[in-house]
Amino acid sequence: MAKARVLILGGGFGGLFTALGLSNSSDVTLLTDEDHFLFTPMLYEYLSGEVEAWHIAPKYEELLDSDVHVVVDNATAIDLNASQVTLEKGDPLKFDVLVLAVGGITNYVGVEGAEQFTIPFRKIHHADRLRSRMVDTLDHVPPDFAPQDVRRELTFAIVGAGASGCELSTKMADLLLDAMKRRALHGEPRVLVIEMGDRVVPGMGEQIREFVEEALRESRVEVHTGTRVVNVGSDSLTFEHQGVREQLKTAAVVWTGGVKMRPLIEQLDVEKTSRGLLKVKPTLQLVQHDNVFALGDIAFFPDAQPTLAGTAQLALQQAGLVADNVKSLTAGRTLDTRHFEELGEALSLGTERGAVLLSGGQAFGGALARQARFALYTSRLPTWHHRLRVGASWFFEGTAPRPLLPLGLER
Numbered sequence: 001m002a003k004a005r006v007l008i009l010g011g012g013f014g015g016l017f018t019a020l021g022l023s024n025s026s027d028v029t030l031l032t033d034e035d036h037f038l039f040t041p042m043l044y045e046y047l048s049g050e051v052e053a054w055h056i057a058p059k060y061e062e063l064l065d066s067d068v069h070v071v072v073d074n075a076t077a078i079d080l081n082a083s084q085v086t087l088e089k090g091d092p093l094k095f096d097v098l099v100l101a102v103g104g105i106t107n108y109v110g111v112e113g114a115e116q117f118t119i120p121f122r123k124i125h126h127a128d129r130l131r132s133r134m135v136d137t138l139d140h141v142p143p144d145f146a147p148q149d150v151r152r153e154l155t156f157a158i159v160g161a162g163a164s165g166c167e168l169s170t171k172m173a174d175l176l177l178d179a180m181k182r183r184a185l186h187g188e189p190r191v192l193v194i195e196m197g198d199r200v201v202p203g204m205g206e207q208i209r210e211f212v213e214e215a216l217r218e219s220r221v222e223v224h225t226g227t228r229v230v231n232v233g234s235d236s237l238t239f240e241h242q243g244v245r246e247q248l249k250t251a252a253v254v255w256t257g258g259v260k261m262r263p264l265i266e267q268l269d270v271e272k273t274s275r276g277l278l279k280v281k282p283t284l285q286l287v288q289h290d291n292v293f294a295l296g297d298i299a300f301f302p303d304a305q306p307t308l309a310g311t312a313q314l315a316l317q318q319a320g321l322v323a324d325n326v327k328s329l330t331a332g333r334t335l336d337t338r339h340f341e342e343l344g345e346a347l348s349l350g351t352e353r354g355a356v357l358l359s360g361g362q363a364f365g366g367a368l369a370r371q372a373r374f375a376l377y378t379s380r381l382p383t384w385h386h387r388l389r390v391g392a393s394w395f396f397e398g399t400a401p402r403p404l405l406p407l408g409l410e411r
């Protein structure tokens with residue numbers, strides 16, 4: 001396969017970093033439905049204006065050498081036997097080697113009204129929509145409203161108290177509190193995080209949970225564990241706790257309650273786990289298709305710590321292996337495997353704090369952890385050039401949040 005056509009499907013952590021690893025070595029096409037990468041761990045900071053879109057969502061043309069052909073289109077079907085991917089707009093793309101890295105989609109677990117009325121939080125435009133909703137809601141609260149009326153109007157619910165729900169709720173609560181002070185509104189906003197399980201950040205250790213719980217308290221987020229959302233309406237949410245149902249009027253409900261497979265992957269007739277994840281060999285090749293690799297959120301890789309499943313840090317590490325193995329496959333060499341490590345966790349908790357869990361198990365929190373998170377994530381951004389530009393911007397221009405100003409003053 002001297003001039004093998006390598007098609008990478010998806011430009012997230014798995015796809016982009018595979019493309020970067022393959023640059024200058026093969027005939028590579030990156031097929032993606034957006035023109036930019038997204039560094040998802042900092043989407044919370046984008047919501048609060050601590051970072052800007054160009055920092056965390058650079059265009060592919062800025063990141064990739066011109067020898068990687070980028071096609072912005074939506075893949076609608078994959079035919080592994082015909083070695084072809086069908087596109088929504090353009091002509092089908094043929095491949096010799098296919099890399100599947102399309103990630104997951106929001107899982108609404110069948111809750112009535114959830115898909116229609118909640119705001120997901122996975123993309124730049126989701127964060128834009130949420131920020132606009134927060135501003136719009138604030139703009140409609142009259143300055144003379146009594147505290148209980150303000151609280152009712154400014155009720156925001158976040159479904160799911162995993163890392164995402166806790167990071168988002170503390171960020172939203174801090175932003176709203178700050179905006180209320182600036183607008184001289186009476187009382188406090190009401191931000192709830194609703195979780196079916198019995199504790200917040202269920203997949204994380206006790207040490208980091210303490211920092212998360214403290215941040216939730218300090219940001220005055222109401223935590224409802226052991227609670228199930230049963231229905232979402234255009235301006236309401238119904239939840240159930242110990243058999244008792246309660247309905248709330250809501251300004252917005254944000255859904256961070258889980259991830260599931262895309263129909264594009266569900267349609268593939270290959271070996272999968274009971275959750276629909278693609279089974280891969282230790283080389284990250286599909287079990288019955290040696291010329292097809294899968295990685296990131298859609299792949300089940302047994303030799304990775306369970307806590308790594310569904311994380312950017314796993315997709316990023318796997319991308320290095322896929323790039324090396326694609327080169328080996330096309331050169332006729334033996335393919336490799338690797339053990340993937342837990343690289344630690346860094347959470348953003350409100351606009352002033354963070355929490356960091358080091359790979360050795362030690363955790364620390366507060367303002368220092370917020371700074372450490374910025375430093376850590378500068379090093380994980382794609383390409384040296386982008387890291388330097390962003391690092392310089394954060395260092396010289398700062399990372400202060402952008403207040404929720406009235407609509408005419410927002411930018």
Ligand SMILES: Cc1cc2nc3c(=O)[nH]c(=O)nc-3n(C[C@H](O)[C@H](O)[C@H](O)COP(=O)(O)OP(=O)(O)OC[C@H]3O[C@@H](n4cnc5c(N)ncnc54)[C@H](O)[C@@H]3O)c2cc1C
Nearest residue numbers: 010012013014033040041075102103296297310311312313
């Ligand atoms: C808000 C948020 C915060 C997160 N924070 C963290 C964190 O702090 N640490 C951590 O480790 N993980 C975090 N994650 C999880 C992490 O983002 C994922 O595990 C990681 O992105 C998975 O990488 P991936 O390559 O499998 O998929 P993705 O990064 O999701 O990339 C998939 C890409 O494929 C594209 N695509 C999908 N379908 C098609 C199609 N049909 N045609 C063309 N293109 C398509 C998508 O647009 C996307 O660009 C977070 C996720 C979110 C949403």
